[in-house]
Amino acid sequence: FEGHQGSVLAAVIKPEGDFLFTAGDDCVIRGWALDDPLASESEVGDTSRLVMAGHEGRITGIAIVGHLLISVGWDQSIRAWDCVNGTLVHTIEYAHEGAITGVDAAPERQIFATSSSDGVGSVWST
Numbered sequence: 001f002e003g004h005q006g007s008v009l010a011a012v013i014k015p016e017g018d019f020l021f022t023a024g025d026d027c028v029i030r031g032w033a034l035d036d037p038l039a040s041e042s043e044v045g046d047t048s049r050l051v052m053a054g055h056e057g058r059i060t061g062i063a064i065v066g067h068l069l070i071s072v073g074w075d076q077s078i079r080a081w082d083c084v085n086g087t088l089v090h091t092i093e094y095a096h097e098g099a100i101t102g103v104d105a106a107p108e109r110q111i112f113a114t115s116s117s118d119g120v121g122s123v124w125s126t
Helices: none
Strands: 008-013 019-024 028-033 050-053 059-065 068-073 078-082 088-092 100-106 111-116 121-125
Touching (some): 068 100
Parallel strands (some): 059 100
Antiparallel strands (some): 028 050, 111 121
């Protein structure tokens, strides 16, 4: 799965197992179809099907909660994207006072947690 400019810092697969999302230094999230019926086995993963741009710094974490892909990064923002079409659904600017270093989700409870260089961990609801 190639296409990023720079390091890939985060990856997550949808629970259905049909899509991989990657993100990193280039401030872009890419979505890759894992079961594309139009691609031959050797072509799966050759081109990203979704490209989501909006962060103003490297993306350090991504997680899936329901139909949303949550992304966090050095720009101190949390962004929620529609997993199906890649549309930006919601942004929380300056969610932390420092770079957001990670995110993890509890999809069954519709919540996710973030960690930050400001020394704070937070829990958020979708």
